[in-house]
Amino acid sequence: MKKFDQAPSEMRPEILAAALGHVPFDGWSGAAMKNAATGLKVPLEFVKMAFPGGPAEMVEEHLTGVDEEMLKIIAAKGFDKMGVTKRITTAIEVRLEINERHREVVRRTAGFLALPFNAPLAAKCLWRTCDLIWKAAGDTSTDYNHYTKRLILGGVYSSTLLVWLGDSSEGYQETHAFLARRIGDVMEFEKAKGKLRELTRDLPDPAEILGKIRYPDGHNA
Numbered sequence: 001m002k003k004f005d006q007a008p009s010e011m012r013p014e015i016l017a018a019a020l021g022h023v024p025f026d027g028w029s030g031a032a033m034k035n036a037a038t039g040l041k042v043p044l045e046f047v048k049m050a051f052p053g054g055p056a057e058m059v060e061e062h063l064t065g066v067d068e069e070m071l072k073i074i075a076a077k078g079f080d081k082m083g084v085t086k087r088i089t090t091a092i093e094v095r096l097e098i099n100e101r102h103r104e105v106v107r108r109t110a111g112f113l114a115l116p117f118n119a120p121l122a123a124k125c126l127w128r129t130c131d132l133i134w135k136a137a138g139d140t141s142t143d144y145n146h147y148t149k150r151l152i153l154g155g156v157y158s159s160t161l162l163v164w165l166g167d168s169s170e171g172y173q174e175t176h177a178f179l180a181r182r183i184g185d186v187m188e189f190e191k192a193k194g195k196l197r198e199l200t201r202d203l204p205d206p207a208e209i210l211g212k213i214r215y216p217d218g219h220n221a
Helices: 010-018 031-039 044-050 055-075 082-113 116-136 144-165 170-200 207-212
Strands: none
Touching: 010 031, 010 044, 010 055, 010 082, 031 044, 055 082, 055 116, 082 116, 082 144, 082 170, 116 144, 144 170
């Protein structure tokens, strides 16, 4: 049976794996899709049917797969026995270990997502990764902390990834040191934020005060 007798959706993993071999040279592009089709001996249109969103859809599929692999690995590392700081650090380190297998693909992916028209996709993928890390670390917040934690972690991971891409030190020592400093800064910020909330807990609500100043008689405008 010829491979393209299968449904395009059934061959998505195989097509993506074939494309990854060409991304270091072609980037996430139509050329990579064409070369994947050639390697699998299927029509290019078949590949396009599998990924109608083109290279952008392939990038999202690839990063989703990396997220899933990350979760499987950290689940086996005994997160329940670690503190929050260690959990977050470990998750990012695992992510970098996975990236090591396709370092040039990571570089190409970062460049692809840095393009202005790919900003929404970049934000979506980064948010998903950070959300999964926090949930794996046991975070159950639903208030504004839910968003600030993920935004801050997004900054930590993004900056650490850039350092890692340019790190030529043995065992990526510079990257690990940078990550430790960034995580330390975040934890200090969280402590300061917690103290501020504790100090202002019994203070009047500013919005309520402003409302009374604007509408002293209690009537709406």
